[in-house]
Amino acid sequence: MQTISMRIQYDGSGYHGWQRQSRMKSVQETLEKTLSKAFNQKIEIDGSGRTDAGVHALGQCISFKVNLTMPIENVKSVVNRRLPNDIYIESVKLEPDDFHARYCSIGKTYIYKMYTDRERNPFLDKYYYHYEHTLDLSAIREAMDCFVGTYDFKAFMASGSNAENTVRTIYQFDLDTSNNKLAFTITGDGFLYNMVRIIIGSLIHVGTGKISASDIPSIIMSGDRNRAKYTAPAQGLYLKSVYYTEDELQNFILKN
Amino acid sequence: MQTISMRIQYDGSGYHGWQRQSRMKSVQETLEKTLSKAFNQKIEIDGSGRTDAGVHALGQCISFKVNLTMPIENVKSVVNRRLPNDIYIESVKLEPDDFHARYCSIGKTYIYKMYTDRERNPFLDKYYYHYEHTLDLSAIREAMDCFVGTYDFKAFMASGSNAENTVRTIYQFDLDTSNNKLAFTITGDGFLYNMVRIIIGSLIHVGTGKISASDIPSIIMSGDRNRAKYTAPAQGLYLKSVYYTEDELQNFILKN
Numbered sequence: 001m002q003t004i005s006m007r008i009q010y011d012g013s014g015y016h017g018w019q020r021q022s023r024m025k026s027v028q029e030t031l032e033k034t035l036s037k038a039f040n041q042k043i044e045i046d047g048s049g050r051t052d053a054g055v056h057a058l059g060q061c062i063s064f065k066v067n068l069t070m071p072i073e074n075v076k077s078v079v080n081r082r083l084p085n086d087i088y089i090e091s092v093k094l095e096p097d098d099f100h101a102r103y104c105s106i107g108k109t110y111i112y113k114m115y116t117d118r119e120r121n122p123f124l125d126k127y128y129y130h131y132e133h134t135l136d137l138s139a140i141r142e143a144m145d146c147f148v149g150t151y152d153f154k155a156f157m158a159s160g161s162n163a164e165n166t167v168r169t170i171y172q173f174d175l176d177t178s179n180n181k182l183a184f185t186i187t188g189d190g191f192l193y194n195m196v197r198i199i200i201g202s203l204i205h206v207g208t209g210k211i212s213a214s215d216i217p218s219i220i221m222s223g224d225r226n227r228a229k230y231t232a233p234a235q236g237l238y239l240k241s242v243y244y245t246e247d248e249l250q251n252f253i254l255k256n
Numbered sequence: 257m258q259t260i261s262m263r264i265q266y267d268g269s270g271y272h273g274w275q276r277q278s279r280m281k282s283v284q285e286t287l288e289k290t291l292s293k294a295f296n297q298k299i300e301i302d303g304s305g306r307t308d309a310g311v312h313a314l315g316q317c318i319s320f321k322v323n324l325t326m327p328i329e330n331v332k333s334v335v336n337r338r339l340p341n342d343i344y345i346e347s348v349k350l351e352p353d354d355f356h357a358r359y360c361s362i363g364k365t366y367i368y369k370m371y372t373d374r375e376r377n378p379f380l381d382k383y384y385y386h387y388e389h390t391l392d393l394s395a396i397r398e399a400m401d402c403f404v405g406t407y408d409f410k411a412f413m414a415s416g417s418n419a420e421n422t423v424r425t426i427y428q429f430d431l432d433t434s435n436n437k438l439a440f441t442i443t444g445d446g447f448l449y450n451m452v453r454i455i456i457g458s459l460i461h462v463g464t465g466k467i468s469a470s471d472i473p474s475i476i477m478s479g480d481r482n483r484a485k486y487t488a489p490a491q492g493l494y495l496k497s498v499y500y501t502e503d504e505l506q507n508f509i510l511k512n
Contacts, residue, residue: 080376088375
């Protein structure tokens with residue numbers, strides 16, 4: 001048996017999220033079925049993490065064990081030919097036996113895309129969060145700085161989810177704007193359930209003046225989910241990269 | 257009763273085409289249901305033409321009769337608020353009683369989008385036709401010129417469809433390329449069923465060398481659908497504009 005990793009892109013709009021579940025089409029199940037057919041054996045994959053319904057991936061990472069029945073160089077094209085058009089394998093790699101897409105991850109980058117415009121664009125609906133009003137971008141940038149560092153992010157975790165350790169480190173948090181489009185890029189050692197969407201939700205509240213940038217540190221400190229109420233919608237969220245070595249992580253941070 | 261026209265945009269990927277049909281979600285039915293609720297009366301709409309499953313619109317035009325129960329200035333926002341996010345009304349206009357979105361149309365522009373790349377982009381799948389190989393663009397441009405003018409386009413009509421008159425005039429046919437993306441823009445007085453997709457299919461055959469640009473005039477002359485075999489897929493096609501006056505049509509042609 002060999003251990004393989006793959007970098008995967010998917011348009012999440014046609015799926016009920018990453019995780020395999022009965023009766024609903026998931027990205028995981030679609031990949032497992034396709035891989036099982038391609039390799040003619042039952043394949044079970046591990047993803048670096050789950051993505052919710054409607055969330056996209058530009059660089060999800062998966063790993064699995066397989067009895068390789070074809071040269072590793074052929075895997076990418078053989079499997080891509082069998083996949084539906086909204087999922088694509090970018091690269092394939094032979095890994096050491098103890099590699100695991102989830103447990104070996106040391107960091108991740110997410111992108112959150114939105115646009116502000118009085119007019120709604122029906123073609124962006126599945127890929128951007130549409131916000132009708134303009135936002136105070138300088139207040140948002142000020143608030144973003146408050147998230148960078150090592151904190152207990154319990155206030156930014158979906159209620160009902162439980163993580164033993166809710167301390168995370170955000171390494172970098174950037175905002176690109178062009179015309180009326182906003183792209184937030186956030187890199188950290190890991191993220192709690194819904195953490196990125198709750199952070200973006202809070203930034204939108206800062207941008208509309210509902211709360212001020214200077215409230216953010218005390219919301220983090222409070223550890224109280226009720227103080228970070230708003231979860232930005234799924235369709236703007238993209239898992240951009242998963243890192244397995246310090247070099248990969250540092251390269252991304254330096255480039256951006 | 258007043259006569260209203262609306263310019264509509266829609267992402268066609270979630271619909272089984274324009275035309276109302278039992279059990280399948282269509283753009284027409286979705287609009288009619290929403291308009292009927294908004295105006296609290298049964299509304300039936302006419303589109304400038306039908307779009308097939310997966311085809312998009314940047315500027316479809318519809319018309320309908322209504323007993324206006326609100327100021328015309330409010331209609332756009334009231335109806336948009338009730339529409340699903342993949343359909344959007346761009347503008348609303350009060351028309352003379354005899355206006356009809358289909359019969360009064362004097363021309364249309366379609367755009368066809370594709371990209372050529374060995375790598376497939378899962379996010380473009382519903383909006384572009386993906387072609388794995390590079391195309392001979394100068395042969396394609398040469399072939400495009402053969403379509404401009406007034407011809408019997410019977411060879412470029414879906415088999416099985418019947419139009420009394422198959423003569424159409426193509427006013428303008430342009431190709432924009434940037435990186436590996438191609439956008440064909442074609443303007444004519446009207447188009448037969450599947451005509452744009454069959455023309456694009458023939459251009460792809462020219463671009464790969466299966467036929468040569470100089471074959472196009474004789475294919476047109478032949479009137480034989482078997483000589484224009486390939487219909488390019490629906491997802492790359494966008495109804496860009498519908499014209500109701502010579503001025504509108506000339507303005508578009510001059511601008512492009």
